[in-house]
Amino acid sequence: MDLRRGGESDTARIRALLVDCGLPTEDLDDTPVDFLVAGEGGDTFGVVGLQSFGQVGLLRSLAVHADGRGKGAGSALVDALESHARAAGVRQLVLLTQTAEPFFAARGYAPIARAAAPAAVQGSAEFRSICPASATCMSKELQPR
Numbered sequence: 541m542d543l544r545r546g547g548e549s550d551t552a553r554i555r556a557l558l559v560d561c562g563l564p565t566e567d568l569d570d571t572p573v574d575f576l577v578a579g580e581g582g583d584t585f586g587v588v589g590l591q592s593f594g595q596v597g598l599l600r601s602l603a604v605h606a607d608g609r610g611k612g613a614g615s616a617l618v619d620a621l622e623s624h625a626r627a628a629g630v631r632q633l634v635l636l637t638q639t640a641e642p643f644f645a646a647r648g649y650a651p652i653a654r655a656a657a658p659a660a661v662q663g664s665a666e667f668r669s670i671c672p673a674s675a676t677c678m679s680k681e682l683q684p685r
Contacts, residue, residue, distance in 0.1 A: 546575035561603035593660035
């Protein structure tokens with residue numbers, strides 16, 4: 541499995557994977573999201589995104605194609621994103637999930653009240669309108685290495 545930063549040539553594959561996994565794409569034309577992709581032999585089967593707000597980041601769009609699940613791609617993507625975020629000066633990651641709370645809890649993310657998320661993150665389209673109010677909000681402090 542290769543992990544790398546997504547580029548313009550990956551845009552269509554990233555969007556297709558997000559749609560296939562039931563994740564939102566409607567704000568991607570207007571929102572700077574830094575994607576990491578997982579793949580093999582030119583095939584992209586996993587993705588995760590970071591939307592940065594200074595020292596806070598919104599972890600979004602973790603998706604692994606059904607054929608690639610259960611092989612550690614999701615964990616590898618989150619680990620790589622956390623390292624990438626640390627290097628960019630992010631000290632806290634926040635996310636919204638409807639289905640993956642146990643996955644993220646096993647990686648040190650804790651549920652928080654949506655209203656307790658930093659104001660910049662609350663102002664994102666993901667928080668304001670894209671992700672339903674029923675989604676679980678989670679957070680993790682990133683320790684510098």
